[in-house]
Amino acid sequence: MQDTFFSRRLPESINRIILRFPDEVQEFFLEMISAERSKQTIANYAYDFALFFDYLDTKGSDLHQIDSRMIKSFFRHIENGYERKVWVKVRKKDPASGFIHEEWVERTHYRENTRAGKRRKQASLRSLFRFLVKNRVLDRDPMEEYEDATLRSRNQTKVPVFLTRDEALRLIEAVASYHQKKKRSASWTEYRDRAILLLFLNTGMRVSELVGLNMNSIQLDGGILRVVVLGKGGKERMLKLNQTARSALEAYMKQRPRDGVPKEHQDALFLNKNRTRMSRKAVYEALRKYAREASLPPKAANISPHKLRHTLATLLLSNGENLRVVQEILGHSSIQTTQIYTHVINSEKDEALDRLGWS
Structure with missing residues (x-):
């Protein structure tokens, strides 16, 4: 061609x-x-x-x-x-x-x-x-x-699949245990994968948004570390990183390779083993590897970045956060898209009441 x-x-x-x-x-x-x-x-x-x-x-x-x-x-x-x-x-x-x-x-x-x-x-x-x-x-x-x-x-609204807080913590811990089993010292890819998981769980960004991040997408403002996310329709949103995610990202950025990175990939934040911009497929494969290591339940067998996005939204609403705030964090253009997560909270309430018994 x-x-x-x-x-x-x-x-x-x-x-x-x-x-x-x-x-x-x-x-x-x-x-x-x-x-x-x-x-x-x-x-x-x-x-x-x-x-x-x-x-x-x-x-x-x-x-x-x-x-x-x-x-x-x-x-x-x-x-x-x-x-x-x-x-x-x-x-x-x-x-x-x-x-x-x-x-x-x-x-x-x-x-x-x-x-x-x-x-x-x-x-x-x-x-x-x-x-x-x-x-x-x-x-x-x-x-x-x-x-x-x-x-x-058969058109039905499906309740989003998400991880509980404990399951999410097990997934994060699986990064270290996986690499320890390989009997090798921590590599830069271990730092990278931990940072990726925590960015997903801290910001709820889409996988396309994550792989599109550049080095200058991370900005320090008055002691606060923020990530600038370019979302759908070219809309930008700026999200603060909590201390856990910040520490993981800073650790990765110190370990991120500088040599052998092709010119057209030097600005990319997350690199693959070939030192080029990480692909969506590589992110999916990494998540599934750690899901197996964490022995997550069947619902998480096909873990994906979008399920981690569901996880953040569900945990925020479970903690009583405002629906509009969650909408802005996720970058939804319509609040109706965000409201699907209220079905999850309602179903949890239903299950809690069912467990009361009284028989």
Whole structure:
């Protein structure tokens, strides 16, 4: 692929995906960039569209042949999971010269198709087709005719999964116990992982927000250490770090490698073992490793950064914090999103009353 830059504001891996789309669809992404949508949101749209247009290719269809039956067929095709193709830059050593060079390779990952994932793909396609109709690329919106009775009949608000305070403490302690079992002195990655866990539990930031942090995102103001988080829609929020999180972050920053970091990654706060900016996938893998070490219960078997976000919100509300304050900490644009955590508190009250017995 000769031209790998659709937009210099996006990662090259996402540029490579968008450049495969029809020109009319690329215009949709230009609108998203103009609207200052977050890089992660744009990436999610790109992944969803790539899946859809790859399916169209297998059917020998193009943009103007899409109808509701084809959309229904697509969602049935990915119902039980699908393969996602991503571009990854790898470093390879030339066996003859010994020189290290970088090259892009396409890799395939199998993905489960969750209910939330289905909704997101539907929302992505709705946005695209509305844009195409508005700009007179298409005469009608095929999504208006599409119905998914399964999702409609089973649409329920699920109570967020979260850790108790004791479970969260066990997860933090697992970082040290895991590395002790490896029978080695503390490495910089141990300091990094402890800082990451405490940042999640102290700020409730999203994983995309965490991996996007730079060295200058950490600011000292009058003896108070704060982290500047760039959230959805380019909105910034500044959050104070408590003493535990502050100590862990400062310890990591002292240990963070300075040598061997590629120029384009020198500003990144969290680095991986290759000394490049840490990826979302690497963060997920680290969390699951420590969840196994902590022997957390089944509900936490698939621990994720978002469940740690749920944990902070639930603990804050359990402690009687104001809903508006929790909304601002999490960076929710609507308080209705934050209110889902009140269901958790109410369910805890229900369970407490049930345990009274009286029989």
